Amino acid sequence: MSVLVVLEVEDGRASLVSREALTFARDLGAGELHAVLVGAASEGLLADCRAAGVALVHEATDPALVRYAAAAWAAVVEAAGRAARADLVIAPGTGRGNEVLAHVAARRTLRMAANVVAVESLSPLVVQRQVVGGAALERASVPSRVRLLTMAGHAVEPVPAETPGEARVLPLEVALDSADLRAQVVRVEQRESADTSGLTGARVVVGAGRGAGGPDGFTAVDALAARLGGAVGVSRVVTSLGWRPHHEQVGQTGSRIAPDLYLACGISGSIQHWAGCASSRTIIAVNTDPDAPMVTKADYAVVGDMHEVLPALLEELG
Structure with a gap:
């Protein structure tokens, strides 16, 4: 056998x-x-x-x-x-x-x-x-x-x-x-900057959703991910609005991740997004809505504005 x-x-x-x-x-x-x-x-x-x-x-x-x-x-x-x-x-x-x-x-x-x-x-x-x-x-x-x-x-x-x-x-x-x-791959075209291995293999992922407010709202997200040696992940609405590229999307129609830490900022936590991050060992949610699904399902939660919480965290990390 x-x-x-x-x-x-x-x-x-x-x-x-x-x-x-x-x-x-x-x-x-x-x-x-x-x-x-x-x-x-x-x-x-x-x-x-x-x-x-x-x-x-x-x-x-x-x-x-x-x-x-x-x-x-x-x-x-x-x-x-x-x-x-x-x-x-x-x-x-x-x-x-x-x-x-x-x-x-x-x-x-x-x-x-x-x-x-x-x-x-x-x-x-x-x-x-x-x-x-x-x-x-x-x-x-x-x-x-x-x-x-x-x-x-x-x-x-x-x-x-x-x-x-x-x-x-x-x-x-x-x-x-x-x-x-009869049906086979005849050509593979690698999209520029479409490497998802950094996201799916990262031990730390800093995620952001609609709460980022726009393309310019990711400065602290990028900085924190770099400071922690991790990767940036985003919700579907972020890619749908064109704020960030699709290869950063976490969820049912994006990448499934299993980091040691997932810091989800300004993400409501739809069932499709949860499907992509549920295997994370520890989830920390940062959201202004205490009743958001991501907040209620997370291991830890900070009820607050990500634009205030992340800069404070970066300052604390030095």
């Missing part, structure tokens, strides 16, 4: 959500830990796999896979699942991870649970998963013989295994046909 984790790669290393998924899978105690990779494994990625306790890395390097194609990746996951004799397959709950496993489920007529945050039992598989944009948890059963699930981002912290794995690379032969490659 084994569990197979679908890897995503960033700059030659296992992405943060992939390392989280490896920890999540290993802690289930569901058997030997395997991973599947589209593309050649770098030494850095193999080091990440060894640290996570991975026994085998199933590597698919067919040139036809250079461009991302969900159906082709699903074929790779299927082949790796057979090679690993896996009865549990886990992917990160990213757009790509959810899409690929949905294809696997459709191809194999299996059931899939998306955005899982916890597993209550393995036999039968009973999980807790995020629904309604992360605003609620649903308890669900996955009765398929081969169970498929995607793990919600930041459901666990990536932790090295007590005993490193061998992470031995096993070449994977995959039979692809034209249908698998």
